[in-house]
């Protein structure tokens with residue numbers, strides 16, 4: 060079993076897509092082992108998106124991510140890190156294939172609905188960051 064950190068972003072909550080996205084995760088066979096609504100602040104986002112700190116859109120991402128609550132989750136299953144990245148779809152909405160969460164629902168690269176860890180190592184760091192476990 061592998062675990063990954065998944066976060067439904069503020070646009071997923073505002074657009075009332077939480078149920079549909081969670082269904083896709085569960086229908087794939089993954090198990091949600093923990094979940095909580097969180098209002099993020101700038102400090103945790105600067106840590107979480109440190110790899111993007113020098114991008115021109117960095118400030119805009121932080122603003123978007125504090126614009127409303129997120130749903131933080133721990134998702135478990137065989138190969139869950141890569142598997143979740145596949146069902147999420149590509150970062151850029153125009154590259155996200157139909158049938159993926161971003162491909163079917165995102166119409167903008169910034170507001171792309173969902174975060175999922177990109178490696179097993181980062182999953183453990185992110186689960187510690189958001190769940191302290």
Ligand code: IDP
Nearest residue numbers: 111116120149150168169170171173174175177
């Ligand atoms: P990921 O979320 O697919 O792992 P990252 O490159 O880590 O992709 O980017 C983090 C988040 O920053 C993206 O999910 C998206 O919300 C935002 N982002 C990434 N690239 C762009 C861009 O070119 N324009 C606007 N926002 C972007």
